[in-house]
Amino acid sequence: MIEAEVHSSLRDFLRAKGESSWPHNLTMARLVARAMRVGRSALIQTGTRLERYCLSYLAPCAIGSEPVIIVVPSDKRELIRDRIAEFQNWLGIDKEIRIADTIEADFRGIVLTSHHAWLRDRLDNSGKFPKQITTIIDSAEDLEERARIALTTSIAGRDWQELSQKYPDFGDYIREVRIKLTKTIFAPPKNIYQSRSIAGADREILINLLRTLTAKGAITPIFANFWRELQTKGDILWASSISPETGQFTLSVAPARVTSSVSQIWQQQPVVLIGSFLDWENNAPIYRQELGIQEDILCLKFSPNRQSEHLQLYLPDRLPLPNTSQFKDALIQQMRSLINLASKTDRLIVLLVEDVPLQSQVGASLAAEFGSIVRVEQTNLPQKSILVSGWEFWRDHQDDLPTPHLLAIATLPFPSLENPLVAARVACYKSKRQDWFRFYLLPTAVREIQRAILALRESQGILALLDNRVERRSYGNIILNALEPCARINYIDPNWFET
Numbered sequence: 001m002i003e004a005e006v007h008s009s010l011r012d013f014l015r016a017k018g019e020s021s022w023p024h025n026l027t028m029a030r031l032v033a034r035a036m037r038v039g040r041s042a043l044i045q046t047g048t049r050l051e052r053y054c055l056s057y058l059a060p061c062a063i064g065s066e067p068v069i070i071v072v073p074s075d076k077r078e079l080i081r082d083r084i085a086e087f088q089n090w091l092g093i094d095k096e097i098r099i100a101d102t103i104e105a106d107f108r109g110i111v112l113t114s115h116h117a118w119l120r121d122r123l124d125n126s127g128k129f130p131k132q133i134t135t136i137i138d139s140a141e142d143l144e145e146r147a148r149i150a151l152t153t154s155i156a157g158r159d160w161q162e163l164s165q166k167y168p169d170f171g172d173y174i175r176e177v178r179i180k181l182t183k184t185i186f187a188p189p190k191n192i193y194q195s196r197s198i199a200g201a202d203r204e205i206l207i208n209l210l211r212t213l214t215a216k217g218a219i220t221p222i223f224a225n226f227w228r229e230l231q232t233k234g235d236i237l238w239a240s241s242i243s244p245e246t247g248q249f250t251l252s253v254a255p256a257r258v259t260s261s262v263s264q265i266w267q268q269q270p271v272v273l274i275g276s277f278l279d280w281e282n283n284a285p286i287y288r289q290e291l292g293i294q295e296d297i298l299c300l301k302f303s304p305n306r307q308s309e310h311l312q313l314y315l316p317d318r319l320p321l322p323n324t325s326q327f328k329d330a331l332i333q334q335m336r337s338l339i340n341l342a343s344k345t346d347r348l349i350v351l352l353v354e355d356v357p358l359q360s361q362v363g364a365s366l367a368a369e370f371g372s373i374v375r376v377e378q379t380n381l382p383q384k385s386i387l388v389s390g391w392e393f394w395r396d397h398q399d400d401l402p403t404p405h406l407l408a409i410a411t412l413p414f415p416s417l418e419n420p421l422v423a424a425r426v427a428c429y430k431s432k433r434q435d436w437f438r439f440y441l442l443p444t445a446v447r448e449i450q451r452a453i454l455a456l457r458e459s460q461g462i463l464a465l466l467d468n469r470v471e472r473r474s475y476g477n478i479i480l481n482a483l484e485p486c487a488r489i490n491y492i493d494p495n496w497f498e499t
Contacts, residue, residue: 002064006033010059013090021052021458024302028056031300035272036064036134043273043284043293045301048309049399049454050076050138050276057136057274058084062093067108069118069135069269076139077112084110102128115143119150122265131268140275141447144290147262152254153229156241159222167218177209185239185249192356195240197420198251203237206230206251229253233261236424256428263292277450279443280482286443304485309457311486312496314338314464315471322411322467328358331410332365334466338406339370339386341497342462347405349386352394352452354411362410363388391448403455405497408464412479413448414441442475446482453483462496 006029014025028044035042046053050072061068062084072080077099084097096109101117111129118135121128129135137143160178164171184202198206210227213219219227230237235256239249255261279287283299304310316334320326335351342349351366353359359376366386367374374386377393379400387401391413415422429436453463463483470476480488 002037002060003030003033006030006060006063009063009091010055010087013059013087014055016090019055022048022056023305025053025056028053028300028302029059031298032057032136032272033060033064035270035298036060036066036068039134039270040298041266041271041273041294042298042300043278043288044275044299045278045282045284046274046276047302047304048276048458051079052458053274054080054083054138055087057138057272058087061110061136062088062091062095065108067103067133068110069103069129069133070110070112071115071118071135071137072112073139074114077114080112080138103130105130115139115146116150119147119262119265122268123147123150123261134270134272136272136274138274140273141278141451143273144258147258147291148254151229151233151258151261152252153226154250154252155222155226156250157246157248159220163213163220163223166220167213170213170216170218173209173212177205180205181239181251182247182249185242186244186247191418191420193416193419193421194242195238195420196242197424198237198239206237226251226253235428236421238420238424256425257290259290259292266291266293276454277447277482280446280478286439289439304457306485308460309485310460311453311457311483312460312462312493313483313486313488314462314492314496315488315490316466316468317471317490319466319468321469321472328361331358331466332362334464335362335366335408336369337492338408338464339366341492341494342406343370343384343386344497345405346384348381348383348402349406349408350394350404351386351388351408352391352410352413353388354390354413354416356390358410359388359390391452394452395448398452398455403459404461405459406462406464407453407456408466409449409452410466412445412467412469413452414445438475442478446479449479450482 007026010029011026028046031042031044058080061070070080081097081099088095097112098109099112101113103111118129160174164174181198181202185196207230210219210223210230214224214227230253233255234253236254237251239251241248241250243249278284282301288297319334320330339349351362353362363374363376366388370386373382373384374388375381377389378387379397381387381401383402417423417426425440426436429440456463470479
């Protein structure tokens with residue numbers, strides 16, 4: 001059977017290459033091989049980085065005789081292609097590997113494509129990827145948000161101009177509506193997300209325009225599509241790409257929840273969903289519910305090795321809460337103490353601060369004491385550096401930066417209700433009387449933390465969690481359990497910082 005062949009081939013390959021950094025490679029490879037053989041979907045949480053586990057699913061893809069679609073982030077496709085090619089060359093296999101956003105119906109090899117291309121094809125039923133082909137979706141942590149992006153429809157400034165030029169009889173009406181929207185969009189206060197929700201009277205003004213133009217047959221295809229989506233999936237209507245200099249903006253519409261749209265795609269082929277961390281429970285109930293994934297999917301969650309992947313967790317007592325005026329000074333004092341010890345190792349130190357004003361204030365204060373080694377959201381870092389950044393910057397660039405010896409978290413990464421998109425999603429949960437914190441904000445924060453510490457866990461580095469809400473709020477145990485295995489103390493141990 002293919003499971004036995006995959007097991008022995010991957011075992012011999014890993015031994016020949018001296019690769020033994022992840023202990024679950026063979027178990028996961030057998031599981032993926034079986035899922036491919038019997039055509040049953042699976043959901044796997046690896047607890048580690050893509051680079052460590054990818055061979056576990058690439059081996060059965062290479063050895064199996066059937067075609068396979070592998071969905072991976074665009075910036076990882078060449079890495080995945082090279083790893084498959086290396087394994088195939090060693091094994092003497094010549095299965096075709098292709099990077100593409102479409103394949104022909106008789107394709108028998110391995111195609112690597114992006115999340116957006118695959119989701120767009122499945123949602124539109126455009127036939128770029130034949131159905132019933134086993135599909136492996138890697139880096140599935142952001143799949144819900146990627147699906148929402150694929151379901152988003154937008155109109156920009158040039159689209160308004162085209163509409164006015166094509167139907168000049170309605171030019172004054174179109175111009176009047178756009179002026180009203182512009183006044184709302186550019187009115188204070190501004191927010192750091194450079195976006196603004198369109199609701200209430202402004203939403204009605206836009207709806208009336210689109211309804212009138214449709215009734216008169218005076219509407220362009222892009223506006224017709226926008227109107228159709230607004231009626232069917234228009235939970236969130238917002239303006240983005242706001243440019244005060246040019247007065248331009250983009251209007252977008254998207255569903256607050258993607259469940260109804262994506263649930264139908266899981267029956268079109270066997271799917272293996274893989275991610276480092278998808279849910280805090282083994283069977284991933286919250287993750288599956290948001291994506292409309294059936295109950296009978298096989299779920300597996302690998303735990304970090306307690307000997308080689310445990311964290312040193314510093315969780316001080318009685319720090320001020322983040323929403324108090326004393327928090328900034330307490331945070332800076334904690335960082336000074338930690339940096340004075342950690343800087344002896346000549347390794348990267350990272351502080352994650354999402355609040356932009358606080359990020360600047362802390363960065364300036366630390367730079368005044370520690371000098372030019374303090375950098376705020378920069379990637380070109382000397383070996384000995386202190387990086388102050390937000391969560392998104394760290395998520396996007398951590399693979400390109402050295403593994404830190406110390407990672408400090410100033411505040412838990414809950415999505416901000418000041419973001420119009422977050423507020424709209426929360427409103428949707430509230431309207432259905434659902435627990436928006438437990439089903440949305442908390443899972444998002446736990447996933448973000450887990451992703452941020454993957455490399456740190458492998459090096460058994462130090463994690464300083466300086467947000468005392470984990471001690472004072474009931475949800476703190478969920479976050480702390482997600483950080484296991486760890487050695488937790490409430491004081492700074494100098495022995496942790498020995499080189």
